[in-house]
Amino acid sequence: MADLLLNNQILYSVFIFLLAMGFSWAVIPSILHVARARHLYDDIGHFRKQHDHGIPRLGGVAIFASFAMAALICSIIDNKFPVGYILTAAIVLFVMGLKDDLSGVNPSTKLVIQIVAALILVIWGNVRLTSMYGVLGIYELPYTFSCILSILVIIMVINAFNLIDGIDGLAGVTGIITHISFATLFIYTHQYHLALISAIMIGAIAGFLRFNLSPAKIFMGDTGSLFIGLISVIMAIEFIEGNKFSTAGSPMVYSAPALTVAILIGPIFDTLRIFFVRILSGVPPFTADRNHIHHRMLRLGYTHMQTTFILAAINILSIVITLLFSNLGNYTLILMIFLISMLFNWLVTFLIRSKEREQVSLRNLFV
Secondary structure, eight states: OHHHHHHHHHHHHHHHHHHHHHHHHHHHHHHHHHHHHTTOOOOTTSTTOOOSSOOOOOHHHHHHHHHHHHHHHHHHHOTTSOOHHHHHHHHHHHHHHHHHHHHOOOHHHHHHHHHHHHHIIIIISOOOOOBOTTGGGOOBOOHHHHHHHHHHHHHHHHHHHHHHTTSTTHHHHHHHHHHHHHHHHHHHTTOHHHHHHHHHHHHHHHHHHTTTSSSOSOOOHHHHHHHHHHHHHHHHHHHHHTTOOBTTBOOSSTTHHHHHHHHTHHHHHHHHHHHHHHHHTTOOTTOOOSOSHHHHHHHTTOOHHHHHHHHHHHHHHHHHHHHHTGGGOHHHHHHHHHHHHHHHHHHHHHHHHHHHHTOOOGGGGTO
16 A cells, blocks of 8 residues: 555656656747847846856746746645745746846845745744754754744755856756655655655756756856755755654664765755855955856866866765765764865865966966
């Protein structure tokens, strides 16, 4: 009976995945037509842009629309499907992201809207971290501190996905790796409704990627990257909360916080690194520049696709290592994951210095 239920859930998830992918794939040509007719192109004059011709930034509309459509169908089939608080927060971000993609939004306004979306999730949806799970020796958290920490984590991950959306395919491929990982883990822990949400995201992003891989015909824009970040952080918190030690027994997945960090390490590490470098340089942390890891790899001569798949490989490596050494505990594993990312970043720095100085030397490791 359990095997039959699992097979039915997997078939249902595959059907919903195909539905979301098909809708996303089908709607993008119409978006491209409208964007070209109305001249809704990316700002090619901006110093951070990697393309020499105008490309529409409205791919996120297709990702959001396909997700909303598939999620609402799931809620009709199963009235317990958790669509209310997710779509409410997503619509708040969607409206702001669309406005930003079309005409720009003030950074302070962006932050306020993100806080509103996070409050909807934390207060209404009760999507929050209730414990530090032994990291830094801290366990259960008071309600107020739990809410504050959860809001900060939600805002950080949302912006982290937004910041890595700088080259063809990177945010989309990272999103697919993230949700394949969460879908697999949720199926393993029998949280099928959450696995279904990740399956919908995989389909919505996959349909978009057909038009975003080099040479890109469309970008996801803030509408897409913020939305992917939102759903990713919801799944991350739900996974962590569903696998903590309690009086009811041990979790099915050990070291869930560390595994979550490994799944999201690409966006998280790059965001923390770039903020740290800017602060050390006396530059405001939200100042735009070309110092993200994908920009630095382009300087080495890699193409957009090569850069995307190298970074995806590092992401997958971190996940595999965390699974293999899950018995080491959250604190040790999180340090190990960040060490892997730091070593990779150090290697990129060494290669850039060697290329610019036209000399391979140990000195390039340090200065």
